[in-house]
Amino acid sequence: MKFEKALEYTNKIYRFLRRLNSEGTSLPGKYLRKFYPNFLKKAQTYVSSYKFSVTGTNGKTTTSGILAQILKEAGNSVIHNELGANMPNGIMCAIALGLYQNYKKNSKLECVDNLVIESDEAYLSHIFREMEFDYLLVTNLFRDQLDRYGELDITKKKIQEGIALNPYLKLVLNADDPSLYDIDKNIPNDKIGYAKRRESIYFGFESVEFCDFDDKSNSPSEVIYCPICKSPLKYSKRFYSHLGIWSCDCKTKRPELDVSARVKVFRNYSILDVSYKNKNIMYKVNLSGLYNAYNALGAIACAYTTGIDRKIIAKALENYRPVFGRAQNENIDGREVSIYLIKNPTGACEVLRGLKNIDANLMIAINDKYADGRDVSWLWDVDFEILKDFRGKIFISGNRCDDMALRLKYAGVSLGNMVIDKDVKKTFDFATQSMQRGEKLVVLPTYTALLDLNKILKNKVRRF
């Protein structure tokens, strides 16, 4: 089949599914693979400049979103899987839709400037086998959906398998995460032979200050052993979970930072003082949480290495709007609804840290479908004890609502404060209807519960 026809068919299938109220990108991708088996190989010839990939446990969607925004602000045309469909079929579908738009706009297929692709850690090598990228940014490695991926080491190996396939890939790495320390080392490659170490760019924080709220974090620490000699690591500063300024008696230590920053974290935003090549620039990031400051810093590091002007980066950070479920705010009939996806202990703990002492009601929706991870035991590693003195109502939903309610009961939340119902739509409607105008609802859904919410909100939302 002709390449342009394959794009057109993919677009048709996607539109058709959307009319059926399905946001699916996996099915169109599956068909595309049939129409055009080497789709990614061909598609990459239509990207004229840098191709970026982003992987890691937490923060992929926000990091790649900020990076895409910076590239667009710099005047580039960008294809990006912005809705977070990060498995191979979803990625192929997003690229096909982007190229189809370009084809329609120009009445012939022209090159786009950049590609920004977030990829699930486990599937990185599927994408890298067919497409050569210029950069791979790795955000962090936390324990995530153990039943699907196994231990952290397995995830790391999967990422390394991907790196081995792309000989000229530059890595942009979070230096504060010791589990990424040797991810770029000792990777053999057929084309360039045995490279001892890839060219890597490191980013990280020198200091973190929490300004207008309690900074106590009880996020679980997973990797605390030296990546080389396996002794326990020492930290001169520990920012959250296992991220910080780390070292070991064997002289292994956090790599020198190419892009370093000092950050002041406020409840709804952060101020980053970023240092690169002996120049300091301040940036404001309009997202809550230290984890989002890390996401922004990763994107900034990527942009710096490709030579993008600092003013453009600042403007992009100002204009960046989070995608659905990533610290996003909606207005439902005068009630403010904030949605934060939760999917693993570290991410959930960091979200909860920002909720301490806030005046709001809370809805937690826990599903255990494939994309969520079937095992919900991670709920026991989340510091829900923070909610012990929570003053608002807590609405609990999703097919594992009973597990969640039990977890909260053990955390010291009184049963009288909870409303429990499996049905996400019913619970969401009840929660918003029982609130006064001007009141706030914070929603913490797992991934498939977030998709349910997306459908529910589609017709109700008026964006801020």
Ligand SMILES: [Zn+2]
């Ligand atoms: Zn060591």
